[in-house]
Amino acid sequence: MPFAPPARLPRCGVVDLGSNSVRLVVYEGHTRNPMPIFNEKAVLRLGRGLQTTGRLNEEGMAQALTVMHRYHAVARAMGAKPFEVLATAAVRDAENGPAFVEALRDRLAGVPIHILSGVEEAAYSADGVLCGIPAADGVLADIGGGSLEVVRLVDGARGPSQTLRLGVIRLAERSGGDPIRARAIAEEDLQTVPWLSHAAGSDLYLVGGAWRALARIHMAQTGYPLNMVHHYTIGREEARDLTGLISSATRKVLERLPGAPRRRIDDLPFAAVALRRLLRVTAVRRVIFSASGLREGWFMRRMPAEIQKQDPLLSTAWELAARHGRDPSLPPALMDWTWPLFPQETAETSRLREAMCWMSDIGSHDHPEFRAEQAFLRVLRQPGVGLDHHSRAFLALAVALRYEADSDAAFLRPSRLLLDIDSANRAEVLGIALRLAYTLSAGTKDLLAGTRLRIEGPRLVLLLRENSGVFAGESVIRRLERLAQAVGLQAAAERDLPAAAE
Numbered sequence: 001m002p003f004a005p006p007a008r009l010p011r012c013g014v015v016d017l018g019s020n021s022v023r024l025v026v027y028e029g030h031t032r033n034p035m036p037i038f039n040e041k042a043v044l045r046l047g048r049g050l051q052t053t054g055r056l057n058e059e060g061m062a063q064a065l066t067v068m069h070r071y072h073a074v075a076r077a078m079g080a081k082p083f084e085v086l087a088t089a090a091v092r093d094a095e096n097g098p099a100f101v102e103a104l105r106d107r108l109a110g111v112p113i114h115i116l117s118g119v120e121e122a123a124y125s126a127d128g129v130l131c132g133i134p135a136a137d138g139v140l141a142d143i144g145g146g147s148l149e150v151v152r153l154v155d156g157a158r159g160p161s162q163t164l165r166l167g168v169i170r171l172a173e174r175s176g177g178d179p180i181r182a183r184a185i186a187e188e189d190l191q192t193v194p195w196l197s198h199a200a201g202s203d204l205y206l207v208g209g210a211w212r213a214l215a216r217i218h219m220a221q222t223g224y225p226l227n228m229v230h231h232y233t234i235g236r237e238e239a240r241d242l243t244g245l246i247s248s249a250t251r252k253v254l255e256r257l258p259g260a261p262r263r264r265i266d267d268l269p270f271a272a273v274a275l276r277r278l279l280r281v282t283a284v285r286r287v288i289f290s291a292s293g294l295r296e297g298w299f300m301r302r303m304p305a306e307i308q309k310q311d312p313l314l315s316t317a318w319e320l321a322a323r324h325g326r327d328p329s330l331p332p333a334l335m336d337w338t339w340p341l342f343p344q345e346t347a348e349t350s351r352l353r354e355a356m357c358w359m360s361d362i363g364s365h366d367h368p369e370f371r372a373e374q375a376f377l378r379v380l381r382q383p384g385v386g387l388d389h390h391s392r393a394f395l396a397l398a399v400a401l402r403y404e405a406d407s408d409a410a411f412l413r414p415s416r417l418l419l420d421i422d423s424a425n426r427a428e429v430l431g432i433a434l435r436l437a438y439t440l441s442a443g444t445k446d447l448l449a450g451t452r453l454r455i456e457g458p459r460l461v462l463l464l465r466e467n468s469g470v471f472a473g474e475s476v477i478r479r480l481e482r483l484a485q486a487v488g489l490q491a492a493a494e495r496d497l498p499a500a501a502e
Contacts, residue, residue: 019170032310082112087113122142130158132385132386139204142207143211149161168271179273203285210270317355327361362379402435450470
């Protein structure tokens with residue numbers, strides 16, 4: 001019988017045609033967490049010289065026609081529908097921008113090409129950030145080569161926005177390549193946006209490759225244990241120190257900095273200047289870097305309303321369970337079963353516990369010798385925007401212990417470094433409890449229903465219903481004792497009597 005491939009999930013593709021680079025991303029599926037399956041970037045610097053000539057760079061335009069022809073071919077070959085092009089600051093501001101777009105349309109027959117206004121660009125970027133951080137509160141700042149978009153975010157809702165001529169290429173040209181002069185230009189422009197000061201004490205969400213480059217430098221300097229820019233968070237003073245170093249460094253110093261991308265060396269001082277001025281004007285308490293922006297905003301606008309309303313963390317957990325788990329009816333039962341161990345939990349810790357219950361079987365199809373480590377890495381390093389670094393560390397540690405990893409295993413180090421003691425303890429208790437639940441239930445809701453946990457004074461009691469297919473064997477008792485030790489109680493296994501007999 002010939003092999004029948006599974007049905008292909010729907011795909012869509014978008015090109016972000018910016019002042020500095022052009023990027024194609026192809027996404028797969030209808031999901032709350034945009035899943036890129038192809039991502040390619042070319043640095044064209046279309047906006048180089050725009051400040052003085054008012055025109056797009058001729059060499060960049062010639063290269064763009066070749067690159068865009070390839071992107072169109074890739075999108076067709078991958079079955080990406082819709083496939084659209086979003087052009088930003090350089091194209092909309094250049095006097096030859098319309099002619100360039102017409103040349104593109106001749107090459108890309110039938111492909112929609114949208115020249116976004118500054119307001120539209122800011123809105124797409126804000127939707128992208130809110131895709132991963134639904135309750136974002138503060139200011140979003142999206143820096144490109146030609147412009148800086150700032151958006152006020154209030155409890156997950158978009159507020160006013162403004163486009164400023166502070167992209168890294170344009171700021172460098174406006175200042176004659178002088179970072180000191182660039183400071184005055186950036187401060188003067190930012191002072192024209194009065195609502196920026198209303199965000200004092202909240203967060204600054206940074207989008208754009210130049211700022212992601214700053215994050216990578218900081219991560220390398222501090223030995224950060226998770227090499228993932230999305231959701232990377234630093235305090236205001238750390239950000240000030242970083243920007244002070246980068247904005248005043250010579251090119252040779254920048255080239256020697258660990259983590260500094262060579263293609264961004266010229267942009268780094270001006271990205272740092274813009275960020276330092278933003279820190280002063282907004283008086284935010286911390287900075288959160290986002291890898292989710294304009295392209296993810298475009299993707300989310302194409303999702304059904306019911307998907308847009310999902311919790312991104314829980315959506316990630318559901319998707320992992322669907323791909324790697326065995327019984328979709330079990331996680332809600334596990335949520336009820338583990339509840340007695342966490343009577344004082346907050347809404348946020350309950351949300352993490354629910355996500356863990358959904359993720360608890362994701363190693364079921366892996367080799368038994370490597371399940372703990374494979375499940376740990378699958379959670380810690382998975383793509384997607386729905387998990388911040390704390391959530392990744394918590395869930396990865398819990399799932400490793402659910403598969404009975406040694407608590408001092410070397411591969412657990414990133415989680416140990418990222419979590420405080422209380423969070424690590426909760427993850428350990430949850431992981432050990434789920435290990436016991438799977439030992440009892442064989443991963444099925446029906447067998448789990450024959451058991452329950454109860455805390456009686458100093459005792460953690462496992463109640464087992466007769467003739468339910470579960471019993472207190474050696475492995476059950478061993479795991480129950482480990483769980484009781486983790487919560488500081490004494491272990492006991494008893495027969496579960498009907499409610500009337502109790």
